[in-house]
Amino acid sequence: MQGAMLELQGLTRRFGATAAVDGVSLAVPAGQMLGIIGRSGAGKSTLLRLVNRLLEPSAGRILAAGRDVTALRGRALRDWRRDCAMVFQQFNLVQRLDVLTNVLLGRLAHQHGLRRALVLLAGSFGAGERAMALAALERFGLLEVALQRAETLSGGQQQRVALCRALLQQPRIILADEPIASLDPANARTVMDALRQVNREDGLTVLVNLHHLDTAREYCDRILAMQAGRVVFDGPPAALTAERIAAIYGIPEADFAAEAEAAAARAAVA
């Protein structure tokens, strides 16, 4: 399928003898909001890290708008990472830095040559970039905390800061790895709303790992279910009925949600 925003062909990642991601093939058209569900250890997280190239695939290819990005190195790799921004379960902010600077880290891959060296040495970003960062923070209601340290913010606020950082990369794709697993329901809703907002308003393609089927059904255009590294369901939310879940995972939907939640809580503590 030529022209897909993101295409995976037989993508595989083995850790020793076990395949965490096993021959995943997938085409994501531009502007889609794709939810990926699965039990803990199904390979959802590994899949997103492979796409961003934080992990190297054992086999298979990753194509972005027809361009092979599987083996990029150096500057080309950094440019690809800039184009597919990651949002993590643990937010991955620099806790001791203020919110504004954290957001500005999204600009790192946009700087080149002398300016890159100057920013590196002085640690201060340009006025244009700061204005961009402030605009992003204002959009998500974070302007008043811009000069606070990241560690003083609540989880929901930190995740929205992380989303601002992702937006400053001016990416085409957002890869969100369990973005709401460490958040309470109210904060989870604001973060999912924010993701939907950038999907609809900015036209960004969003891949989001989720453990709540209800959330996936509510927010996503398309749902991918994974089991033991393989794709076991790929279709519209309406097709993913409770019967399908029971058939795929061998447990009723309520048990599935409870189990995923427990796993996420363990991950948050770790």
Place this chain on the structure above:
Amino acid sequence: MLLACLLAAAWVSEVRPATLAEGLPRVGEYFWKILPTLRWDTLLAGSEAEGSLASWFYRLDSWAWLLFETANMAALATLLGAGAALLLAFPAARNLGAGTLAYQLSRRGLEAMRTVPEIVFALILVWAFGVGPLAGILAIALHTAGALGKLFAEAIENAPRPAWDGARAAGGSWPQACRFAVLPQVAPNLLSYALLRFEINLRSASVIGFVGGGGIGQELYTVIAQNYYEEISAIVVLILIAVAGIDLLSERLRHRVIGAMGSA
């Protein structure tokens, strides 16, 4: 068992009870000799008067200048050493994946700088740069880089990992991630280590002059060699006061820095 080991160690290192008993009184004798002869009636009199404080410290002006030079040597050496340590600590941190070659080079380099004592560096550098503070500063800086580099690298290895992944996933390069994701998290720690090292370096700078490295040590060596007993004690007292004073100051500074950076 422990006692046997102790005795064996003493025998190998030629610690004989007889020599010890014979030599100990002489230590006391030396201290007795270098004690100044002060007299109560002329204690606060001018430097011409026999037994006054002023005559004990009759060269205070030049000694004070040498002490000031010594403190500057320590400060400069700490700054140079900490700068080099900072640059080498990132590739030497095990978890940042700087590449095997850079990792091994920086690790082994820091080890070499740390293992060679300052005095040995100073001997070599005095031969190269001549007698004077420059050789002393460089010698202390080299050792400081090695010692601080290891501490810095360990602090970096303990820095929270998620921030690093965040910066790398955003397309940040290796130096950018070091600068923005690691440095802010470890900076208070590194600063505290560097200040502690400054206190240590002040003591090193006081003795590096023995081998021609400049500072008050050179003067101390001269008066010891020429058996100017009263001047020895005067200089030692001055060094003690200076080191204690700077220790106190640096400790306060260190706590203030940690406090300010920890709560801001």
